[in-house]
Amino acid sequence: MATKTMPQDQAAAKNRPRGPQKCEIHLQVNGRTEKIWVEPRRTLLDALRLDLGLTGTKKVCDEGQCGACTVILDEQPVYACLTLAIECEGRPIETIEGLAQDGRLHPIQEAFIAQDALQCGFCTPGQIMSLKAFLAKNPRPSLAEIKRAVSGNLCRCGAYLRIAQAGLEAARRLAAEHKP
Numbered sequence: 001m002a003t004k005t006m007p008q009d010q011a012a013a014k015n016r017p018r019g020p021q022k023c024e025i026h027l028q029v030n031g032r033t034e035k036i037w038v039e040p041r042r043t044l045l046d047a048l049r050l051d052l053g054l055t056g057t058k059k060v061c062d063e064g065q066c067g068a069c070t071v072i073l074d075e076q077p078v079y080a081c082l083t084l085a086i087e088c089e090g091r092p093i094e095t096i097e098g099l100a101q102d103g104r105l106h107p108i109q110e111a112f113i114a115q116d117a118l119q120c121g122f123c124t125p126g127q128i129m130s131l132k133a134f135l136a137k138n139p140r141p142s143l144a145e146i147k148r149a150v151s152g153n154l155c156r157c158g159a160y161l162r163i164a165q166a167g168l169e170a171a172r173r174l175a176a177e178h179k180p
């Protein structure tokens with residue numbers, strides 16, 4: 001059986017130390033491969049917002065306290081402000097911009113609207129991404145489980161009850177559509 005080997009120049013490039021100056025990295029965001037030039041210290045949050053123009057992911061505390069910057073990396077919710085962009089090369093990243101398809105909102109987004117689960121909306125993308133990752137693994141959650149799933153997402157407007165209800169409604173909508 002033939003063995004696939006990496007060409008020598010590619011292998012050398014992969015092992016070469018990079019930085020502190022800008023270097024080329026490739027991110028897989030919402031199913032697209034994006035090439036950007038960033039310093040290795042660039043956070044995923046800044047890479048998304050400033051280099052790729054994906055401002056749906058919000059920057060609030062920028063220090064891992066609020067969850068506004070939550071995105072999905074390798075099917076897990078992560079704080080993008082605590083994640084380096086360079087660590088994410090070759091790993092699937094999902095942001096709020098990837099949810100709506102063919103002009104239709106994702107069922108979790110629809111559930112937030114139906115339950116009026118937002119006021120200023122600043123925490124909403126992070127809440128929705130946390131719930132998306134959670135519901136993909138727990139399609140029939142209890143209210144308590146939903147609350148735990150978004151416990152890393154602060155809402156200054158205090159829309160927690162409606163957010164939890166939206167999580168339950170989202171689970172029902174996803175089950176009806178058999179959608180992850």
Ligand code: FES
Pocket residue numbers: 058059060061062063064065066067068069070079080081082
């Ligand atoms: S902006 Fe990342 S946790 Fe607050």
Ligand code: FES
Pocket residue numbers: 117118119120121122123124154155156157158159
């Ligand atoms: S809706 Fe305003 S911070 Fe949550």
